[in-house]
Amino acid sequence: xxxxxxxxxxxxxxxxxxxxxxxxxxxxxxxxxxxxxxxxxxxxxxxxxxxxxxxxxxxxxxxxxxxxxxxxxxxxxxxxxxxxxxxxxxxxxxxxxxxxxxxxxxxxxxxxxxxxxxxxxxxxxxxxxxxxxxxxxxxxxxxxxxxxxxxxxxxxxxxxxxxxxxxxxxxxxxxxxxxxxxxxxxxxxxxxxxxxxxxxxxxxxxxxxxxxxxxxxxxxxxx
Numbered sequence: 001x002x003x004x005x006x007x008x009x010x011x012x013x014x015x016x017x018x019x020x021x022x023x024x025x026x027x028x029x030x031x032x033x034x035x036x037x038x039x040x041x042x043x044x045x046x047x048x049x050x051x052x053x054x055x056x057x058x059x060x061x062x063x064x065x066x067x068x069x070x071x072x073x074x075x076x077x078x079x080x081x082x083x084x085x086x087x088x089x090x091x092x093x094x095x096x097x098x099x100x101x102x103x104x105x106x107x108x109x110x111x112x113x114x115x116x117x118x119x120x121x122x123x124x125x126x127x128x129x130x131x132x133x134x135x136x137x138x139x140x141x142x143x144x145x146x147x148x149x150x151x152x153x154x155x156x157x158x159x160x161x162x163x164x165x166x167x168x169x170x171x172x173x174x175x176x177x178x179x180x181x182x183x184x185x186x187x188x189x190x191x192x193x194x195x196x197x198x199x200x201x202x203x204x205x206x207x208x209x210x211x212x213x214x215x216x217x218x219x220x221x222x223x
Contacts, residue, residue, distance in 0.1 A: 003030075003072040005100055006079045007093065009086040009112030013189035015046050017113045023047050025110050029079040030071050033064070035092060039083045056080070057092050065099070072105055079110075086114045090134040090160055115188060116158055119217040123183035124197045126222060129155040136161070136169070143169075147176040157220040163212035170207060173220055174200045181221040187214040 006025045011017040026032060026049050033056035034040040040053055056064050071078055082091035097107055116132050131150065136143045136159060150157055161169050166184070173182065183197040184207070192214075196206065200220075 001075050002105060003074065003076040003078065004106035004108050005068075005072070005097070006077060006108045006110050007087050007097065008079050008081050008110040009114065010040075010043055010081050010084060011189070012085045012113045012115050012118065013187060013193075015043060017189055018043070018047070019110070019112050022110050022112055023049070026051055026079050026081070028077065030076040032079045032081060033068070033093075033096070034081050035083045040081060051079070056096070058095060061095050065096070068096070068100075069103075072100075084113075084115075086112065089114060089116065089132075113189070115160070115217055118188050119183075119185050119219060120156065120158060122188075122195055123156075123185070123219045125156045125181065125183055125219050127156065129222075130158055130219075131155045132158045134160055143172060144176060147172060151177060152223075154222050156222055159218045159220070161216045161218055163214060163216060166212045166216050166218070167204075167207050169218060170200065170204050173218075174204060177220060180223070183219040185217045185219070186212070188217060190214070 006029065008022050008025055029051050031052045031054050034053050035057060037053040037055050054064065068078060080087050080093050080096065082093065087093040088097060101107055120127050120130055131153060133146065136146050180200055181197065182200050182203050183195065184203060186194040196203065198206065
């Protein structure tokens with residue numbers, strides 16, 4: 001019998017946001033594929049997980065894959081995590097899951113924290129339909145096109161953004177999508193979590209006076 005790959009969600013900030021099943025799965029794995037062994041090591045230390053960590057990114061996929069297949073073919077189970085949240089959601093792991101799925105291996109979801117769902121649940125914006133855009137392209141023309149493509153969608157938009165491009169993104173939203181309600185969430189689940197839901201004009205005025213730091217999620221209400 002072949003082993004399985006467990007795709008395990010980990011906390012997005014507060015280390016207590018992890019399930020009992022996730023902890024057990026990580027302890028029972030032969031090894032854990034993660035982005036940054038130092039970052040993941042903090043979680044392992046807190047929950048006394050002794051399973052070896054192996055750094056996995058898209059860049060080293062070809063080198064790591066033979067070892068993954070070897071262990072799975074021995075009937076051993078492996079785990080995939082990201083630095084924070086659910087793997088493959090704007091994080092590495094798609095190539096691995098896709099290739100193993102194509103080869104017929106079992107992939108098991110161990111659900112938990114996700115920045116997308118956590119953000120929209122506290123935003124106060126419509127939650128019946130939403131579109132996750134992840135990080136928009138860095139190119140100005142491609143970013144603007146991505147926003148233009150969403151102009152007529154009947155859904156709340158969810159965008160990840162870095163602090164150094166946040167203010168620019170807010171102005172682009174106003175320019176392309178007009179005067180909509182937006183929610184800006186900073187460092188969700190962390191000690192200094194901050195959630196602001198305002199009209200886009202007021203949000204731009206607010207962030208003219210703030211030096212953004214940390215991680216940001218921006219949600220844009222539908223028309």
